[in-house]
Amino acid sequence: MPDVVDVLDLDKKDMIKIFELAEDIEYKKLHKSKWCALENKTVSLLFVEPSTRTRLSFEESAKRLCAHTLTIVGEEASSFVKGESLYDTIKVLDKISDIIVIRHNLDGSAKYASEVAANPVINAGDGKNQHPTQSLIDLYVVRKRKGGLEDLRYAVVGDLRYARTARSFLLALTKFKPRSVYLVAPEVLKPSIKFLEELKSMGLNVFEVDRLEDVIPNVDVIYVTRIQKERFPDPSEYEKVKGSYKITLDLIKRGKGDLIVLHPLPRVDELDVRIDSTPHAAYFDQVAASVPVRMATLAWSAGVV
Ligand code: CP
Incomplete structure:
Protein backbone atom coordinates (compact mmCIF):
# COMPACT_ATOMS: atom_id res chain seq x y z
CA MET A 1 0.00 0.00 0.00
CA HIS A 131 4.42 18.59 3.59
CA PRO A 132 2.68 16.61 0.83
CA THR A 133 -0.84 16.43 2.30
CA GLN A 134 -0.81 20.22 2.74
CA SER A 135 -0.06 20.49 -1.00
CA LEU A 136 -3.00 18.22 -1.80
CA ILE A 137 -5.22 20.51 0.26
CA ASP A 138 -3.76 23.61 -1.44
CA LEU A 139 -4.32 22.25 -4.94
CA TYR A 140 -7.77 20.95 -4.04
CA VAL A 141 -8.79 24.48 -3.02
CA VAL A 142 -7.27 26.08 -6.14
CA ARG A 143 -9.07 23.50 -8.31
CA LYS A 144 -12.36 24.18 -6.55
CA ARG A 145 -12.07 27.96 -6.65
CA LYS A 146 -10.70 28.19 -10.20
CA GLY A 147 -12.60 25.30 -11.79
CA GLY A 148 -9.37 23.50 -12.72
CA LEU A 149 -5.60 23.52 -12.32
CA GLU A 150 -4.29 24.00 -15.83
CA ASP A 151 -3.01 27.25 -17.30
CA LEU A 152 -2.97 29.39 -14.14
CA ARG A 153 -0.48 32.05 -13.08
CA TYR A 154 0.87 31.88 -9.53
CA ALA A 155 2.98 34.05 -7.24
CA VAL A 156 4.64 32.13 -4.41
CA VAL A 157 5.73 34.62 -1.78
CA GLY A 158 7.76 34.55 1.41
CA ASP A 159 10.14 32.06 2.93
CA LEU A 160 11.12 29.97 -0.07
CA ARG A 161 14.25 28.63 1.61
CA TYR A 162 12.90 26.95 4.73
CA ALA A 163 9.10 26.60 4.21
CA ARG A 164 8.30 22.96 3.43
CA THR A 165 4.76 23.93 2.41
CA ALA A 166 6.04 26.19 -0.39
CA ARG A 167 8.58 23.57 -1.46
CA SER A 168 5.95 20.81 -1.65
CA PHE A 169 3.48 23.13 -3.36
CA LEU A 170 6.00 24.03 -6.10
CA LEU A 171 6.87 20.37 -6.66
CA ALA A 172 3.16 19.47 -6.84
CA LEU A 173 2.58 22.26 -9.39
CA THR A 174 5.01 20.57 -11.78
CA LYS A 175 2.27 17.98 -12.41
CA PHE A 176 -0.23 20.57 -13.66
CA LYS A 177 1.75 22.77 -16.07
CA PRO A 178 0.80 26.23 -14.82
CA ARG A 179 1.33 29.06 -17.30
CA SER A 180 3.84 30.76 -15.00
CA VAL A 181 5.03 30.73 -11.40
CA TYR A 182 6.63 33.88 -9.99
CA LEU A 183 8.79 33.49 -6.88
CA VAL A 184 9.05 36.50 -4.59
CA ALA A 185 11.34 36.28 -1.55
CA PRO A 186 13.75 38.43 0.45
CA GLU A 187 17.39 37.75 -0.49
CA VAL A 188 18.15 35.40 2.43
CA LEU A 189 14.92 33.44 1.89
CA LYS A 190 15.31 32.81 -1.82
CA PRO A 191 15.16 29.18 -2.94
CA SER A 192 18.44 27.41 -3.64
CA ILE A 193 19.73 27.34 -7.22
CA LYS A 194 19.60 23.53 -7.02
CA PHE A 195 15.88 23.57 -6.20
CA LEU A 196 15.16 26.11 -8.95
CA GLU A 197 17.00 23.96 -11.46
CA GLU A 198 15.05 20.91 -10.26
CA LEU A 199 11.75 22.72 -10.83
CA LYS A 200 12.82 23.93 -14.28
CA SER A 201 14.00 20.45 -15.24
CA MET A 202 10.48 19.21 -14.44
CA GLY A 203 9.05 21.76 -16.88
CA LEU A 204 7.82 24.41 -14.42
CA ASN A 205 7.81 27.94 -15.91
CA VAL A 206 9.33 29.52 -12.84
CA PHE A 207 10.70 33.08 -12.61
CA GLU A 208 12.26 34.96 -9.70
CA VAL A 209 10.98 38.52 -9.34
CA ASP A 210 11.91 41.26 -6.85
CA ARG A 211 8.51 42.80 -6.21
CA LEU A 212 5.05 41.25 -6.03
CA GLU A 213 3.69 44.64 -7.19
CA ASP A 214 5.24 44.04 -10.62
CA VAL A 215 3.36 40.79 -11.29
CA ILE A 216 0.21 41.02 -9.18
CA PRO A 217 -2.06 42.32 -12.01
CA ASN A 218 -1.38 39.08 -13.92
CA VAL A 219 -1.62 36.36 -11.29
CA ASP A 220 -4.58 34.12 -10.43
CA VAL A 221 -3.26 32.70 -7.17
CA ILE A 222 -0.92 34.06 -4.48
CA TYR A 223 0.59 31.48 -2.12
CA VAL A 224 2.19 33.08 0.90
CA THR A 225 4.10 31.58 3.82
CA ARG A 226 5.32 32.95 7.12
CA ILE A 227 9.03 33.19 7.85
CA GLN A 228 9.99 29.88 9.47
CA LYS A 229 11.70 31.31 12.57
CA GLU A 230 12.34 27.85 14.02
CA ARG A 231 14.43 26.75 11.01
CA PHE A 232 17.04 29.52 11.06
CA PRO A 233 20.47 28.12 11.97
CA ASP A 234 21.38 31.60 13.33
CA PRO A 235 18.56 33.42 15.26
CA SER A 236 20.16 36.81 14.49
CA GLU A 237 19.54 36.14 10.78
CA TYR A 238 15.82 35.78 11.57
CA GLU A 239 15.85 39.11 13.40
CA LYS A 240 17.25 40.78 10.27
CA VAL A 241 14.53 39.49 7.98
CA LYS A 242 11.42 39.32 10.22
CA GLY A 243 8.55 41.55 9.13
CA SER A 244 10.23 42.10 5.75
CA TYR A 245 7.12 41.41 3.66
CA LYS A 246 3.37 41.68 4.06
CA ILE A 247 0.43 40.94 1.79
CA THR A 248 -1.86 43.90 2.44
CA LEU A 249 -5.43 44.57 1.38
CA ASP A 250 -4.20 47.56 -0.68
CA LEU A 251 -1.82 45.27 -2.55
CA ILE A 252 -4.53 42.69 -3.22
CA LYS A 253 -6.78 45.41 -4.65
CA ARG A 254 -4.20 45.87 -7.44
CA GLY A 255 -4.80 42.27 -8.55
CA LYS A 256 -7.58 40.62 -10.55
CA GLY A 257 -11.09 40.63 -9.09
CA ASP A 258 -10.98 36.84 -8.77
CA LEU A 259 -7.43 36.63 -7.39
CA ILE A 260 -7.23 34.14 -4.53
CA VAL A 261 -4.77 34.13 -1.64
CA LEU A 262 -3.60 30.86 -0.12
CA HIS A 263 -1.64 30.45 3.11
CA PRO A 264 -1.02 27.08 4.80
CA LEU A 265 -1.16 28.86 8.19
CA PRO A 266 -0.15 29.61 10.89
CA ARG A 267 0.32 33.26 9.99
CA VAL A 268 2.30 35.78 11.99
CA ASP A 269 2.38 39.26 10.45
CA GLU A 270 2.78 38.55 6.72
CA LEU A 271 -0.92 38.50 5.84
CA ASP A 272 -3.30 41.37 6.50
CA VAL A 273 -6.34 40.19 8.52
CA ARG A 274 -8.48 42.68 6.55
CA ILE A 275 -8.23 40.27 3.58
CA ASP A 276 -10.06 37.60 5.63
CA SER A 277 -13.51 39.01 4.95
CA THR A 278 -12.95 39.42 1.18
CA PRO A 279 -13.62 36.80 -1.52
CA HIS A 280 -9.83 36.74 -2.14
CA ALA A 281 -9.17 34.82 1.10
CA ALA A 282 -8.87 31.09 0.47
CA TYR A 283 -6.83 30.16 3.55
CA PHE A 284 -9.76 29.18 5.75
CA ASP A 285 -11.11 27.17 2.80
CA GLN A 286 -7.81 25.28 3.03
CA VAL A 287 -8.54 24.50 6.68
N1 CP B 1 -0.37 24.08 7.85
C1 CP B 1 0.16 23.39 8.90
O1 CP B 1 0.96 22.46 8.72
O2 CP B 1 -0.26 23.83 10.11
P1 CP B 1 0.13 23.17 11.51
O3 CP B 1 1.62 23.37 11.69
O4 CP B 1 -0.67 23.87 12.55
O5 CP B 1 -0.17 21.71 11.42
Missing part, protein backbone atom coordinates in the same frame (compact mmCIF):
# COMPACT_ATOMS: atom_id res chain seq x y z
CA PRO A 2 1.31 3.42 -0.92
CA ASP A 3 3.26 5.80 1.32
CA VAL A 4 2.77 9.55 0.98
CA VAL A 5 6.25 10.73 1.89
CA ASP A 6 7.19 12.93 -1.06
CA VAL A 7 4.57 14.82 -3.06
CA LEU A 8 6.23 13.36 -6.16
CA ASP A 9 5.25 9.88 -4.88
CA LEU A 10 1.85 10.72 -6.35
CA ASP A 11 1.42 11.10 -10.07
CA LYS A 12 -1.20 13.41 -11.55
CA LYS A 13 -3.71 10.54 -11.80
CA ASP A 14 -3.30 9.73 -8.08
CA MET A 15 -3.79 13.38 -7.13
CA ILE A 16 -6.93 13.71 -9.25
CA LYS A 17 -8.27 10.51 -7.68
CA ILE A 18 -7.72 11.96 -4.19
CA PHE A 19 -9.33 15.29 -5.22
CA GLU A 20 -12.38 13.53 -6.67
CA LEU A 21 -12.74 11.35 -3.60
CA ALA A 22 -12.41 14.38 -1.31
CA GLU A 23 -15.02 16.19 -3.42
CA ASP A 24 -17.35 13.22 -3.04
CA ILE A 25 -16.73 13.17 0.72
CA GLU A 26 -17.45 16.91 0.91
CA TYR A 27 -20.47 16.77 -1.40
CA LYS A 28 -22.06 13.85 0.46
CA LYS A 29 -21.04 15.45 3.77
CA LEU A 30 -19.23 12.25 4.79
CA HIS A 31 -16.70 14.45 6.60
CA LYS A 32 -19.50 15.41 8.97
CA SER A 33 -20.89 11.91 9.45
CA LYS A 34 -19.29 8.47 9.29
CA TRP A 35 -17.89 6.65 6.30
CA CYS A 36 -16.30 3.63 7.94
CA ALA A 37 -13.63 2.91 5.32
CA LEU A 38 -11.01 2.28 8.04
CA GLU A 39 -13.17 0.29 10.45
CA ASN A 40 -11.03 -2.01 12.64
CA LYS A 41 -7.87 -0.23 11.51
CA THR A 42 -5.57 1.87 13.67
CA VAL A 43 -3.86 5.11 12.68
CA SER A 44 -0.82 6.23 14.69
CA LEU A 45 -0.19 9.96 14.87
CA LEU A 46 3.43 10.65 15.79
CA PHE A 47 3.76 14.42 16.15
CA VAL A 48 7.20 15.20 17.49
CA GLU A 49 7.00 18.80 16.23
CA PRO A 50 4.17 21.24 17.12
CA SER A 51 1.03 21.33 14.98
CA THR A 52 -2.54 22.56 15.22
CA ARG A 53 -4.21 22.01 11.84
CA THR A 54 -2.40 18.92 10.61
CA ARG A 55 -2.68 16.92 13.80
CA LEU A 56 -6.30 17.82 14.52
CA SER A 57 -7.44 17.24 10.94
CA PHE A 58 -5.65 13.89 10.67
CA GLU A 59 -7.16 12.83 14.00
CA GLU A 60 -10.62 13.95 12.90
CA SER A 61 -10.21 12.29 9.50
CA ALA A 62 -9.18 8.96 11.03
CA LYS A 63 -12.11 9.09 13.44
CA ARG A 64 -14.61 9.94 10.67
CA LEU A 65 -13.32 6.84 8.85
CA CYS A 66 -14.00 4.85 12.07
CA ALA A 67 -10.32 4.06 12.69
CA HIS A 68 -8.80 3.86 16.16
CA THR A 69 -6.15 6.51 16.77
CA LEU A 70 -2.93 6.36 18.83
CA THR A 71 -1.32 9.73 19.38
CA ILE A 72 2.11 10.83 20.55
CA VAL A 73 2.49 14.59 20.88
CA GLY A 74 5.97 15.94 21.61
CA GLU A 75 9.12 14.09 22.57
CA GLU A 76 8.51 14.69 26.28
CA ALA A 77 5.36 12.51 26.25
CA SER A 78 7.11 9.48 24.81
CA SER A 79 10.11 7.21 25.42
CA PHE A 80 12.17 9.48 23.13
CA VAL A 81 13.15 11.29 26.35
CA LYS A 82 14.57 8.02 27.68
CA GLY A 83 16.75 7.79 24.59
CA GLU A 84 14.60 5.55 22.41
CA SER A 85 15.51 5.89 18.74
CA LEU A 86 13.19 6.90 15.91
CA TYR A 87 13.87 3.44 14.44
CA ASP A 88 12.50 1.64 17.53
CA THR A 89 9.58 4.05 17.87
CA ILE A 90 8.51 3.40 14.28
CA LYS A 91 8.95 -0.37 14.76
CA VAL A 92 6.61 -0.21 17.77
CA LEU A 93 3.96 1.89 15.98
CA ASP A 94 4.18 -0.38 12.95
CA LYS A 95 3.38 -3.43 15.11
CA ILE A 96 0.29 -1.90 16.70
CA SER A 97 -1.19 0.17 13.89
CA ASP A 98 -2.01 0.02 10.18
CA ILE A 99 -0.94 3.52 9.07
CA ILE A 100 1.65 5.88 10.59
CA VAL A 101 1.31 9.65 10.22
CA ILE A 102 4.53 11.40 11.20
CA ARG A 103 5.54 15.00 11.78
CA HIS A 104 9.17 15.46 12.70
CA ASN A 105 11.72 18.26 12.69
CA LEU A 106 14.32 16.30 10.70
CA ASP A 107 14.36 16.51 6.89
CA GLY A 108 13.98 12.98 5.53
CA SER A 109 12.49 11.53 8.74
CA ALA A 110 9.28 10.45 7.00
CA LYS A 111 11.25 8.72 4.25
CA TYR A 112 13.30 6.97 6.93
CA ALA A 113 10.10 5.90 8.76
CA SER A 114 8.71 4.51 5.50
CA GLU A 115 11.83 2.38 5.10
CA VAL A 116 11.48 1.03 8.65
CA ALA A 117 7.71 0.41 8.60
CA ALA A 118 5.93 -2.32 6.67
CA ASN A 119 2.66 -0.36 6.80
CA PRO A 120 2.05 2.91 4.91
CA VAL A 121 3.63 6.11 6.24
CA ILE A 122 2.18 9.57 5.60
CA ASN A 123 4.45 12.58 5.91
CA ALA A 124 2.74 15.31 7.97
CA GLY A 125 5.76 17.63 7.60
CA ASP A 126 9.45 16.71 7.88
CA GLY A 127 11.71 19.61 8.80
CA LYS A 128 12.15 22.01 5.91
CA ASN A 129 11.70 19.27 3.34
CA GLN A 130 8.05 18.59 2.47
CA ALA A 288 -12.10 23.42 5.81
CA ALA A 289 -10.76 21.15 3.05
CA SER A 290 -8.20 19.54 5.34
CA VAL A 291 -10.56 16.86 6.71
CA PRO A 292 -12.08 15.66 3.39
CA VAL A 293 -8.68 15.70 1.67
CA ARG A 294 -6.95 13.87 4.55
CA MET A 295 -9.83 11.36 4.77
CA ALA A 296 -9.35 10.70 1.05
CA THR A 297 -5.57 10.40 1.48
CA LEU A 298 -5.89 7.97 4.41
CA ALA A 299 -8.38 5.81 2.47
CA TRP A 300 -6.13 5.89 -0.63
CA SER A 301 -3.03 5.03 1.36
CA ALA A 302 -4.83 2.17 3.15
CA GLY A 303 -5.75 0.77 -0.26
CA VAL A 304 -9.51 0.79 0.42
CA VAL A 305 -10.42 3.00 -2.58
Whole structure:
Protein backbone atom coordinates (compact mmCIF):
# COMPACT_ATOMS: atom_id res chain seq x y z
CA MET A 1 0.00 0.00 0.00
CA PRO A 2 1.31 3.42 -0.92
CA ASP A 3 3.26 5.80 1.32
CA VAL A 4 2.77 9.55 0.98
CA VAL A 5 6.25 10.73 1.89
CA ASP A 6 7.19 12.93 -1.06
CA VAL A 7 4.57 14.82 -3.06
CA LEU A 8 6.23 13.36 -6.16
CA ASP A 9 5.25 9.88 -4.88
CA LEU A 10 1.85 10.72 -6.35
CA ASP A 11 1.42 11.10 -10.07
CA LYS A 12 -1.20 13.41 -11.55
CA LYS A 13 -3.71 10.54 -11.80
CA ASP A 14 -3.30 9.73 -8.08
CA MET A 15 -3.79 13.38 -7.13
CA ILE A 16 -6.93 13.71 -9.25
CA LYS A 17 -8.27 10.51 -7.68
CA ILE A 18 -7.72 11.96 -4.19
CA PHE A 19 -9.33 15.29 -5.22
CA GLU A 20 -12.38 13.53 -6.67
CA LEU A 21 -12.74 11.35 -3.60
CA ALA A 22 -12.41 14.38 -1.31
CA GLU A 23 -15.02 16.19 -3.42
CA ASP A 24 -17.35 13.22 -3.04
CA ILE A 25 -16.73 13.17 0.72
CA GLU A 26 -17.45 16.91 0.91
CA TYR A 27 -20.47 16.77 -1.40
CA LYS A 28 -22.06 13.85 0.46
CA LYS A 29 -21.04 15.45 3.77
CA LEU A 30 -19.23 12.25 4.79
CA HIS A 31 -16.70 14.45 6.60
CA LYS A 32 -19.50 15.41 8.97
CA SER A 33 -20.89 11.91 9.45
CA LYS A 34 -19.29 8.47 9.29
CA TRP A 35 -17.89 6.65 6.30
CA CYS A 36 -16.30 3.63 7.94
CA ALA A 37 -13.63 2.91 5.32
CA LEU A 38 -11.01 2.28 8.04
CA GLU A 39 -13.17 0.29 10.45
CA ASN A 40 -11.03 -2.01 12.64
CA LYS A 41 -7.87 -0.23 11.51
CA THR A 42 -5.57 1.87 13.67
CA VAL A 43 -3.86 5.11 12.68
CA SER A 44 -0.82 6.23 14.69
CA LEU A 45 -0.19 9.96 14.87
CA LEU A 46 3.43 10.65 15.79
CA PHE A 47 3.76 14.42 16.15
CA VAL A 48 7.20 15.20 17.49
CA GLU A 49 7.00 18.80 16.23
CA PRO A 50 4.17 21.24 17.12
CA SER A 51 1.03 21.33 14.98
CA THR A 52 -2.54 22.56 15.22
CA ARG A 53 -4.21 22.01 11.84
CA THR A 54 -2.40 18.92 10.61
CA ARG A 55 -2.68 16.92 13.80
CA LEU A 56 -6.30 17.82 14.52
CA SER A 57 -7.44 17.24 10.94
CA PHE A 58 -5.65 13.89 10.67
CA GLU A 59 -7.16 12.83 14.00
CA GLU A 60 -10.62 13.95 12.90
CA SER A 61 -10.21 12.29 9.50
CA ALA A 62 -9.18 8.96 11.03
CA LYS A 63 -12.11 9.09 13.44
CA ARG A 64 -14.61 9.94 10.67
CA LEU A 65 -13.32 6.84 8.85
CA CYS A 66 -14.00 4.85 12.07
CA ALA A 67 -10.32 4.06 12.69
CA HIS A 68 -8.80 3.86 16.16
CA THR A 69 -6.15 6.51 16.77
CA LEU A 70 -2.93 6.36 18.83
CA THR A 71 -1.32 9.73 19.38
CA ILE A 72 2.11 10.83 20.55
CA VAL A 73 2.49 14.59 20.88
CA GLY A 74 5.97 15.94 21.61
CA GLU A 75 9.12 14.09 22.57
CA GLU A 76 8.51 14.69 26.28
CA ALA A 77 5.36 12.51 26.25
CA SER A 78 7.11 9.48 24.81
CA SER A 79 10.11 7.21 25.42
CA PHE A 80 12.17 9.48 23.13
CA VAL A 81 13.15 11.29 26.35
CA LYS A 82 14.57 8.02 27.68
CA GLY A 83 16.75 7.79 24.59
CA GLU A 84 14.60 5.55 22.41
CA SER A 85 15.51 5.89 18.74
CA LEU A 86 13.19 6.90 15.91
CA TYR A 87 13.87 3.44 14.44
CA ASP A 88 12.50 1.64 17.53
CA THR A 89 9.58 4.05 17.87
CA ILE A 90 8.51 3.40 14.28
CA LYS A 91 8.95 -0.37 14.76
CA VAL A 92 6.61 -0.21 17.77
CA LEU A 93 3.96 1.89 15.98
CA ASP A 94 4.18 -0.38 12.95
CA LYS A 95 3.38 -3.43 15.11
CA ILE A 96 0.29 -1.90 16.70
CA SER A 97 -1.19 0.17 13.89
CA ASP A 98 -2.01 0.02 10.18
CA ILE A 99 -0.94 3.52 9.07
CA ILE A 100 1.65 5.88 10.59
CA VAL A 101 1.31 9.65 10.22
CA ILE A 102 4.53 11.40 11.20
CA ARG A 103 5.54 15.00 11.78
CA HIS A 104 9.17 15.46 12.70
CA ASN A 105 11.72 18.26 12.69
CA LEU A 106 14.32 16.30 10.70
CA ASP A 107 14.36 16.51 6.89
CA GLY A 108 13.98 12.98 5.53
CA SER A 109 12.49 11.53 8.74
CA ALA A 110 9.28 10.45 7.00
CA LYS A 111 11.25 8.72 4.25
CA TYR A 112 13.30 6.97 6.93
CA ALA A 113 10.10 5.90 8.76
CA SER A 114 8.71 4.51 5.50
CA GLU A 115 11.83 2.38 5.10
CA VAL A 116 11.48 1.03 8.65
CA ALA A 117 7.71 0.41 8.60
CA ALA A 118 5.93 -2.32 6.67
CA ASN A 119 2.66 -0.36 6.80
CA PRO A 120 2.05 2.91 4.91
CA VAL A 121 3.63 6.11 6.24
CA ILE A 122 2.18 9.57 5.60
CA ASN A 123 4.45 12.58 5.91
CA ALA A 124 2.74 15.31 7.97
CA GLY A 125 5.76 17.63 7.60
CA ASP A 126 9.45 16.71 7.88
CA GLY A 127 11.71 19.61 8.80
CA LYS A 128 12.15 22.01 5.91
CA ASN A 129 11.70 19.27 3.34
CA GLN A 130 8.05 18.59 2.47
CA HIS A 131 4.42 18.59 3.59
CA PRO A 132 2.68 16.61 0.83
CA THR A 133 -0.84 16.43 2.30
CA GLN A 134 -0.81 20.22 2.74
CA SER A 135 -0.06 20.49 -1.00
CA LEU A 136 -3.00 18.22 -1.80
CA ILE A 137 -5.22 20.51 0.26
CA ASP A 138 -3.76 23.61 -1.44
CA LEU A 139 -4.32 22.25 -4.94
CA TYR A 140 -7.77 20.95 -4.04
CA VAL A 141 -8.79 24.48 -3.02
CA VAL A 142 -7.27 26.08 -6.14
CA ARG A 143 -9.07 23.50 -8.31
CA LYS A 144 -12.36 24.18 -6.55
CA ARG A 145 -12.07 27.96 -6.65
CA LYS A 146 -10.70 28.19 -10.20
CA GLY A 147 -12.60 25.30 -11.79
CA GLY A 148 -9.37 23.50 -12.72
CA LEU A 149 -5.60 23.52 -12.32
CA GLU A 150 -4.29 24.00 -15.83
CA ASP A 151 -3.01 27.25 -17.30
CA LEU A 152 -2.97 29.39 -14.14
CA ARG A 153 -0.48 32.05 -13.08
CA TYR A 154 0.87 31.88 -9.53
CA ALA A 155 2.98 34.05 -7.24
CA VAL A 156 4.64 32.13 -4.41
CA VAL A 157 5.73 34.62 -1.78
CA GLY A 158 7.76 34.55 1.41
CA ASP A 159 10.14 32.06 2.93
CA LEU A 160 11.12 29.97 -0.07
CA ARG A 161 14.25 28.63 1.61
CA TYR A 162 12.90 26.95 4.73
CA ALA A 163 9.10 26.60 4.21
CA ARG A 164 8.30 22.96 3.43
CA THR A 165 4.76 23.93 2.41
CA ALA A 166 6.04 26.19 -0.39
CA ARG A 167 8.58 23.57 -1.46
CA SER A 168 5.95 20.81 -1.65
CA PHE A 169 3.48 23.13 -3.36
CA LEU A 170 6.00 24.03 -6.10
CA LEU A 171 6.87 20.37 -6.66
CA ALA A 172 3.16 19.47 -6.84
CA LEU A 173 2.58 22.26 -9.39
CA THR A 174 5.01 20.57 -11.78
CA LYS A 175 2.27 17.98 -12.41
CA PHE A 176 -0.23 20.57 -13.66
CA LYS A 177 1.75 22.77 -16.07
CA PRO A 178 0.80 26.23 -14.82
CA ARG A 179 1.33 29.06 -17.30
CA SER A 180 3.84 30.76 -15.00
CA VAL A 181 5.03 30.73 -11.40
CA TYR A 182 6.63 33.88 -9.99
CA LEU A 183 8.79 33.49 -6.88
CA VAL A 184 9.05 36.50 -4.59
CA ALA A 185 11.34 36.28 -1.55
CA PRO A 186 13.75 38.43 0.45
CA GLU A 187 17.39 37.75 -0.49
CA VAL A 188 18.15 35.40 2.43
CA LEU A 189 14.92 33.44 1.89
CA LYS A 190 15.31 32.81 -1.82
CA PRO A 191 15.16 29.18 -2.94
CA SER A 192 18.44 27.41 -3.64
CA ILE A 193 19.73 27.34 -7.22
CA LYS A 194 19.60 23.53 -7.02
CA PHE A 195 15.88 23.57 -6.20
CA LEU A 196 15.16 26.11 -8.95
CA GLU A 197 17.00 23.96 -11.46
CA GLU A 198 15.05 20.91 -10.26
CA LEU A 199 11.75 22.72 -10.83
CA LYS A 200 12.82 23.93 -14.28
CA SER A 201 14.00 20.45 -15.24
CA MET A 202 10.48 19.21 -14.44
CA GLY A 203 9.05 21.76 -16.88
CA LEU A 204 7.82 24.41 -14.42
CA ASN A 205 7.81 27.94 -15.91
CA VAL A 206 9.33 29.52 -12.84
CA PHE A 207 10.70 33.08 -12.61
CA GLU A 208 12.26 34.96 -9.70
CA VAL A 209 10.98 38.52 -9.34
CA ASP A 210 11.91 41.26 -6.85
CA ARG A 211 8.51 42.80 -6.21
CA LEU A 212 5.05 41.25 -6.03
CA GLU A 213 3.69 44.64 -7.19
CA ASP A 214 5.24 44.04 -10.62
CA VAL A 215 3.36 40.79 -11.29
CA ILE A 216 0.21 41.02 -9.18
CA PRO A 217 -2.06 42.32 -12.01
CA ASN A 218 -1.38 39.08 -13.92
CA VAL A 219 -1.62 36.36 -11.29
CA ASP A 220 -4.58 34.12 -10.43
CA VAL A 221 -3.26 32.70 -7.17
CA ILE A 222 -0.92 34.06 -4.48
CA TYR A 223 0.59 31.48 -2.12
CA VAL A 224 2.19 33.08 0.90
CA THR A 225 4.10 31.58 3.82
CA ARG A 226 5.32 32.95 7.12
CA ILE A 227 9.03 33.19 7.85
CA GLN A 228 9.99 29.88 9.47
CA LYS A 229 11.70 31.31 12.57
CA GLU A 230 12.34 27.85 14.02
CA ARG A 231 14.43 26.75 11.01
CA PHE A 232 17.04 29.52 11.06
CA PRO A 233 20.47 28.12 11.97
CA ASP A 234 21.38 31.60 13.33
CA PRO A 235 18.56 33.42 15.26
CA SER A 236 20.16 36.81 14.49
CA GLU A 237 19.54 36.14 10.78
CA TYR A 238 15.82 35.78 11.57
CA GLU A 239 15.85 39.11 13.40
CA LYS A 240 17.25 40.78 10.27
CA VAL A 241 14.53 39.49 7.98
CA LYS A 242 11.42 39.32 10.22
CA GLY A 243 8.55 41.55 9.13
CA SER A 244 10.23 42.10 5.75
CA TYR A 245 7.12 41.41 3.66
CA LYS A 246 3.37 41.68 4.06
CA ILE A 247 0.43 40.94 1.79
CA THR A 248 -1.86 43.90 2.44
CA LEU A 249 -5.43 44.57 1.38
CA ASP A 250 -4.20 47.56 -0.68
CA LEU A 251 -1.82 45.27 -2.55
CA ILE A 252 -4.53 42.69 -3.22
CA LYS A 253 -6.78 45.41 -4.65
CA ARG A 254 -4.20 45.87 -7.44
CA GLY A 255 -4.80 42.27 -8.55
CA LYS A 256 -7.58 40.62 -10.55
CA GLY A 257 -11.09 40.63 -9.09
CA ASP A 258 -10.98 36.84 -8.77
CA LEU A 259 -7.43 36.63 -7.39
CA ILE A 260 -7.23 34.14 -4.53
CA VAL A 261 -4.77 34.13 -1.64
CA LEU A 262 -3.60 30.86 -0.12
CA HIS A 263 -1.64 30.45 3.11
CA PRO A 264 -1.02 27.08 4.80
CA LEU A 265 -1.16 28.86 8.19
CA PRO A 266 -0.15 29.61 10.89
CA ARG A 267 0.32 33.26 9.99
CA VAL A 268 2.30 35.78 11.99
CA ASP A 269 2.38 39.26 10.45
CA GLU A 270 2.78 38.55 6.72
CA LEU A 271 -0.92 38.50 5.84
CA ASP A 272 -3.30 41.37 6.50
CA VAL A 273 -6.34 40.19 8.52
CA ARG A 274 -8.48 42.68 6.55
CA ILE A 275 -8.23 40.27 3.58
CA ASP A 276 -10.06 37.60 5.63
CA SER A 277 -13.51 39.01 4.95
CA THR A 278 -12.95 39.42 1.18
CA PRO A 279 -13.62 36.80 -1.52
CA HIS A 280 -9.83 36.74 -2.14
CA ALA A 281 -9.17 34.82 1.10
CA ALA A 282 -8.87 31.09 0.47
CA TYR A 283 -6.83 30.16 3.55
CA PHE A 284 -9.76 29.18 5.75
CA ASP A 285 -11.11 27.17 2.80
CA GLN A 286 -7.81 25.28 3.03
CA VAL A 287 -8.54 24.50 6.68
CA ALA A 288 -12.10 23.42 5.81
CA ALA A 289 -10.76 21.15 3.05
CA SER A 290 -8.20 19.54 5.34
CA VAL A 291 -10.56 16.86 6.71
CA PRO A 292 -12.08 15.66 3.39
CA VAL A 293 -8.68 15.70 1.67
CA ARG A 294 -6.95 13.87 4.55
CA MET A 295 -9.83 11.36 4.77
CA ALA A 296 -9.35 10.70 1.05
CA THR A 297 -5.57 10.40 1.48
CA LEU A 298 -5.89 7.97 4.41
CA ALA A 299 -8.38 5.81 2.47
CA TRP A 300 -6.13 5.89 -0.63
CA SER A 301 -3.03 5.03 1.36
CA ALA A 302 -4.83 2.17 3.15
CA GLY A 303 -5.75 0.77 -0.26
CA VAL A 304 -9.51 0.79 0.42
CA VAL A 305 -10.42 3.00 -2.58
N1 CP B 1 -0.37 24.08 7.85
C1 CP B 1 0.16 23.39 8.90
O1 CP B 1 0.96 22.46 8.72
O2 CP B 1 -0.26 23.83 10.11
P1 CP B 1 0.13 23.17 11.51
O3 CP B 1 1.62 23.37 11.69
O4 CP B 1 -0.67 23.87 12.55
O5 CP B 1 -0.17 21.71 11.42
